[in-house]
Amino acid sequence: MTKEIRALEDNKTWEFATLPHGKTALGCKWVYKIKYNADGSIERYKARLVVLGNHQVEGIDYNETFAPVARMVTVRCILTIVVSKGWSLHQMDVHNTFLHGDLNEDIYMKPLLGFSPTSPHLVCKLKKSLYGLRQAPRQWCFKLAHALQDYGFKQSPLDHSLFLYNRGRVFLALLVYVDDMMLTGNSSSHCEAFKVYLNDCFKLKDLGALKYFLGIEVARSSKGLFLCQWKYTLDILTETGLLGAKPSFFPMEQKLRLSADSGALLSDPS
Amino acid sequence: MQDPRQGHWDAALHVLRYLKSNPGQGILLSPTTTFDFQVYCDSDWGSCPMSRRSVTGYFIQLDQLPISWRTKKQDVVSRSSVEAEYRAMANATSDIVWLRNLMATLGFSVPPATIHCDNQASLHIVTNPAFPGRTKHIEVDCHFV
Numbered sequence: 001m002t003k004e005i006r007a008l009e010d011n012k013t014w015e016f017a018t019l020p021h022g023k024t025a026l027g028c029k030w031v032y033k034i035k036y037n038a039d040g041s042i043e044r045y046k047a048r049l050v051v052l053g054n055h056q057v058e059g060i061d062y063n064e065t066f067a068p069v070a071r072m073v074t075v076r077c078i079l080t081i082v083v084s085k086g087w088s089l090h091q092m093d094v095h096n097t098f099l100h101g102d103l104n105e106d107i108y109m110k111p112l113l114g115f116s117p118t119s120p121h122l123v124c125k126l127k128k129s130l131y132g133l134r135q136a137p138r139q140w141c142f143k144l145a146h147a148l149q150d151y152g153f154k155q156s157p158l159d160h161s162l163f164l165y166n167r168g169r170v171f172l173a174l175l176v177y178v179d180d181m182m183l184t185g186n187s188s189s190h191c192e193a194f195k196v197y198l199n200d201c202f203k204l205k206d207l208g209a210l211k212y213f214l215g216i217e218v219a220r221s222s223k224g225l226f227l228c229q230w231k232y233t234l235d236i237l238t239e240t241g242l243l244g245a246k247p248s249f250f251p252m253e254q255k256l257r258l259s260a261d262s263g264a265l266l267s268d269p270s
Numbered sequence: 271m272q273d274p275r276q277g278h279w280d281a282a283l284h285v286l287r288y289l290k291s292n293p294g295q296g297i298l299l300s301p302t303t304t305f306d307f308q309v310y311c312d313s314d315w316g317s318c319p320m321s322r323r324s325v326t327g328y329f330i331q332l333d334q335l336p337i338s339w340r341t342k343k344q345d346v347v348s349r350s351s352v353e354a355e356y357r358a359m360a361n362a363t364s365d366i367v368w369l370r371n372l373m374a375t376l377g378f379s380v381p382p383a384t385i386h387c388d389n390q391a392s393l394h395i396v397t398n399p400a401f402p403g404r405t406k407h408i409e410v411d412c413h414f415v
Contacts, residue, residue, distance in 0.1 A: 073338045073365075076299075077372055080335055084301045158372045171377060217296075228296025233289050240286055247291030248284060 070161040070177045075213070076227075078162075078175055082184050083224045089210040090183040090191055095203040097179035100143050137178060144176065147201045151194065165194075177214055302333035305373055307383035309366050313344075313358040315351035323347055324354035328362035330369065338365055355389040 082089055094100070145155055148163050153174065156162040165172035165185070172185035172194060185191050198204055210218050219226045237243050311328035318325070327341040342361075348354035366383045373380045387393060 073369070074372065076297075076335075076337050077332075077369065077376075080299050080302065080332055080337065081376060081378070083299045084303065086301070156372075156375055158368060158375060162372075164375065166377070173376065224298055224300035226296055226298050228294055230294045230296075233293035237286060237290055237293070240283075242283070242286050242290060245283075245287050245290055248287040249291055251285050251288040252281065 070175050070214075071159055072214075074159045074162055075175060075182070078173060078182070078184060079218075079225055079227070085186065087184050087186055088188050088191065089218075089220075090195065091207040091210045091213060092181045092183065092195065092198070093205040093207055094179040094181070095205060097140055097202075100140055100202055140178070144202075147198070148174065151197055180213060182210060182213055297336060299335050302335065304333060305378050305380045306333055307331070307337075307366055307369065307380065309362050309383055309385040311355075311358045311362040311385065311387055313351070313354040315348060315354040318343060321347070324351075324357070326354075326358040326361050328358060328365070330362070330366060338369065340365070352389060352391040355387065355392040359385060359387055359392060 079089075081087075145163075149155070151165070152167060153163040153165045153172075156164055161176045163174040163176065165174075170185065170187050170190050172183065172187075172190060174194075175182040183191055183194065195204065195206060199206075209220070212218070215232045216227050216229055217231065219228075234243075237245075308331040309328060310331075311326070313327065314325040316322045316324055323346070324344045325341060326344055328339065329336065330338040340361075344354065344357055346357075348357060362385065366385070370380045370383065
């Protein structure tokens with residue numbers, strides 16, 4: 001929790017200001033979460049300050065919220081190329097992703113408990129985007145795209161989350177899924193140089209070789225890459241309480257016809 | 271999904287029991303040299319009992335490696351199985367065009383893709399440049415195969 005507050009302060013996320021007439025201040029709260037590793041062991045406990053973005057009003061507090069994410073097909077295409085060419089694969093993660101985005105709109109937030117300003121009439125005016133804001137993913141995406149373009153990357157028109165770098169004989173491809181990034185290229189030294197650049201722009205966590213991307217476990221051997229969702233499958237089974245169920249060998253009965261008006265209505269659909 | 275019934279619930283549990291049988295199953299991507307796309311497409315004509323719409327399905331392989339797959343209920347009613355099949359082909363084609371473009375931007379030359387289809391009549395439409403009159407309504411939607 002102190003880590004999160006420090007990040008917010010380092011980032012100069014807000015300044016105290018008086019609330020102008022006609023504006024409302026948004027509430028905020030803490031969200032606590034336990035982060036797990038790919039094998040299910042506990043990685044760390046995390047506290048995150050979020051703004052109650054569900055009280056934001058369209059047109060006043062936010063305008064555009066669209067932000068692109070990677071297609072799974074693109075991920076598989078890139079991985080196939082990586083395997084065929086024997087390139088190295090790197091995975092990175094950005095610390096406090098959404099805090100990097102700049103805001104175009106004026107947004108006010110009620111001060112945090114325990115961090116009250118000197119005067120009770122002051123509220124926090126947000127300078128950077130904060131988790132929970134409707135436009136946070138979009139603003140982050142803009143910021144990242146700008147940083148990448150400064151380095152020489154080009155955004156692919158086919159998949160907006162794919163960034164390509166092509167200079168001389170060096171070719172780098174970066175795939176972005178909000179804050180998870182997958183980097184590959186024909187030159188390891190350029191990959192490293194790029195990571196240093198990105199670390200200067202945003203605080204980066206280098207996760208080394210690709211192991212766990214978007215819930216998919218990736219294992220590399222001499223034969224190729226193996227993708228599976230073992231942990232995700234087990235999570236679903238645990239959640240539904242079917243871990244002890246009898247396994248079936250086909251996903252569906254043959255010639256199964258489902259219709260909307262035959263059979264008993266479920267009494268409690270949720 | 272509004273108004274789920276017992277049958278739907280049973281089917282959902284069935285899928286989960288299938289997952290239970292082999293949770294560690296996955297895809298092995300092995301090295302390839304030629305980027306040769308194979309497209310398999312099919313359709314199930316009028317299979318939805320409520321709306322009688324058909325279902326498109328396609329599967330794209332890159333040198334034996336599964337890359338892209340999809341199954342989707344078509345958004346219009348087809349009047350014949352040929353029409354449904356042809357529509358599935360059109361969907362698969364639009365995806366393969368995108369994939370080939372993607373590979374090209376990544377700097378790989380891709381040989382023309384092969385589309386596999388199990389409907390003779392649809393194949394005739396594809397190979398015959400002169401469309402017969404009865405297929406005019408399909409042409410508008412899918413002419414770019």
